[in-house]
Amino acid sequence: MSVNKEILFIKPIFKENIWGGSRLNTEYGYQIPSNTTGECWAVSAHENGDCLVSNGQFAGESLAKLWKEQQALFGNIGGDKFPLLIKIIDAKDDLSIQVHPDDTYAKEHENGSLGKTECWYILDCKEDQEIVIGHNAKSKEELVSLIEQKKWNQLIRTHSIKKGDFFQINPGTVHAIKGGTLILETQQNSDITYRVYDYDRLTDGQPRQLHIDKSIDVIHVPFVEEKYQEDKDVKSQCKKLIACNYYEVYKFEITKEEEFLQDKAFQIMSVVEGEGSINGTNIKKGDHFILPYQFGTYKLDGNMTIIASNPTI
Template identity: 60%
Template structure:
């Protein structure tokens, strides 16, 4: 039987980042205002290493290239998913992502970016940007070029535990005081529409107006999450979303339960509590991959996880 793959996150310092990756998750990181934890990633911009076991020190991309049996021998040039924790002390830019077809043509063969957000924490009056109000590309372009952002964007209230599926073409932005767990395709393609005039190294950050207008869906249709619960021994599993790129579930256990690994691989991110997985201690902030063929395993403790698989 293969070892469970525990991953060492990669941290990214962002101009809008806060300190909750350190204070809430206990990560030992050099900066108080990091912003992003790439928790499970084989992307060239942040490739996680295995923390322990037979493959200690190897990168996830190396395992994908050389030990595809760990992932059910599924096809694909790159590991398909990327899991992040994002801590926004300030508003993120208003942005949009392309789909696979557009990214392949315009971004050197990259994957597009379908993603979803689980709200780990937010302010009492927390808000998020999801969608826009333009009815046509012409109206969209006019509102963008005339800086009518208050009229264009849709701002929704949020609370801890909310979940959003963000399909390509959806205008979106995480706002200040929000911490999310993001499950996404393995892509780092983001088109910025607006960035509040912020400077980075003394210069405004690059905007991508033409590409954004190309890919934004008009009129905007928002994807509805599934949010379907089922009981298990000593807990429950809630399917948050299931689409062509991933299935994401929330697992809550208070006690002990047996789970079965039937997927090519399963990613687990511990978002609350602590416990054991087959006798190995796990706690909030741990991220791991249960490899192909692992079979059944025991999850015990008072613990919450976000699970994902293709």
Template identity: 55%
Template sequence: MERQSYSNEVILLQPVFKDAIWGGDLLKNFGYEQAGDNAGECWGISAHKSGDCTILNGEFAGEKLSWCYENHRELFGNIENDVFPLLVKIIGAQQDLSIQVHPNDAYAAEHENGSLGKTECWYILDCKEDASIVIGHNAKDKKELADMINQGRWNELIRVVPIKKGDFFQINPGCLHAIKGGTLLIETQQSSDITYRVYDYDRLQNGKPRQLHLKQSIDCIEAPHVDYNQERIVNNYPGMSSERLVKCPFYTLERWEIDGKYSFENDKPFINASVIDGSGMINGQKIGKGEHFIIPATLKQCNIEGKLTVMISYC
């Protein structure tokens, strides 16, 4: 059987699953039967060395996404980034994640062997009743921030906010944050795996506390905290309603509700797509909840049909 060219089909990807001390069965409950009992993360669209997705279809089936990006940049609009710039995860937090912060590009380049920084965002897919997250802190300046961290005054420092299904949060570098237990979300981020842990509730992993990064955290956390606010923008088209959740220097994220048939001309270098509910078809390829794919630059005319919700991101 001849492999199909990506001029008429999407690039389907095999997710990479990762266990975590805070993981559990939320990813299985979402529909990922292959996830382990302690799974915490599904890396759905990734060319990062820590979780490089395998291509499932077409002329490069069996190859890694990083290989495809390095050797066939025409599929990604010939963008000049040294590495595939984005990473999309679904995170299922059975327990609380550590309280943490990410560096910006400049700090990561200097201190993390040239890595990208980590700007990310969260869309809440589901959560337990009365769920919350940590986002931001209460220190008035860097000195008070350092004092609170060094003295372990966590209840004074951290800022906890309630969440519900459908909420959205942009997490810029320097923002103190943590996903708390009972939360399922989809995360769109720069392709980086740099996390500085500030506090981990004195948990033990293999009998030892996990490493903290207090100096780096104090270096990176912005003080005082300022909430990030951006208006959601809704557009309606025949067969599809879109909601733009954020547009920042690294990505634009939209939620598409497709009900019927929707056709569009692809004018982006590439489009990341993750189906978070429902099922349908794109250019004749079946797609359903939990599947991740890329619409390459070479696929100009796209036709989606069915009843499904898709998270869309692009540079």
């Protein structure tokens, strides 16, 4: 018997960015602060954006407070912070070329912060689009030389993408989202980013801060492309995209009713296409919710795509 059958619907928070656009409004119907809104923090308990529950007995409570005071909802897995952060990113223009630290480096250099492992599901992109993943330096010396000489085209690697692609971005990986791309990002609960290069853009007449020394510290040399095996179970409308040390990510492509089991500590779900229902409750593109611990069996029906995640215990 399930302890808690109440779904926790989450109210997103929005962030304006120099590279942001308006698609979070036009594609998802969100009420965004401006036409330079780059990020929807869809499920977050981070101090820079703490989402509220929008329904039920916990309506109006922040996710960070729930994590602290209602651990039973999350399987009593412990830890100071809610472990994951889910974003939708609307890159109207190119994001900076950047890199993230791992837990060890971030703890030492960023006041005890978590590092940042993340993954990207490509929601949409323009034709013949690319992203930046990796670099071409064979040694730290070559890396430093290419950065100092600003030979960015020689340094960075690009990867062609299409809607529905999926990428794991481990700490130490040089990466950047290019303009005209919409992605759903699943990541550790961290807001630490080191900018390597920002195209010499100005904000209020000033270039944005770069973090060259820290970037050189954490960039893995040589770059090794991440390989992972996609789950090919054709019997279910759900397949696993990846499992790593921090999260598991799944893709549901629902075209008919199917029953599933929520047997994780908790599961986060984001409806990224279409509409349908969960246990008879209507859900649609742009909805984000959490199925708490011991939620048990549930039924999905409709025509929709859901990206789901849970922490790796």
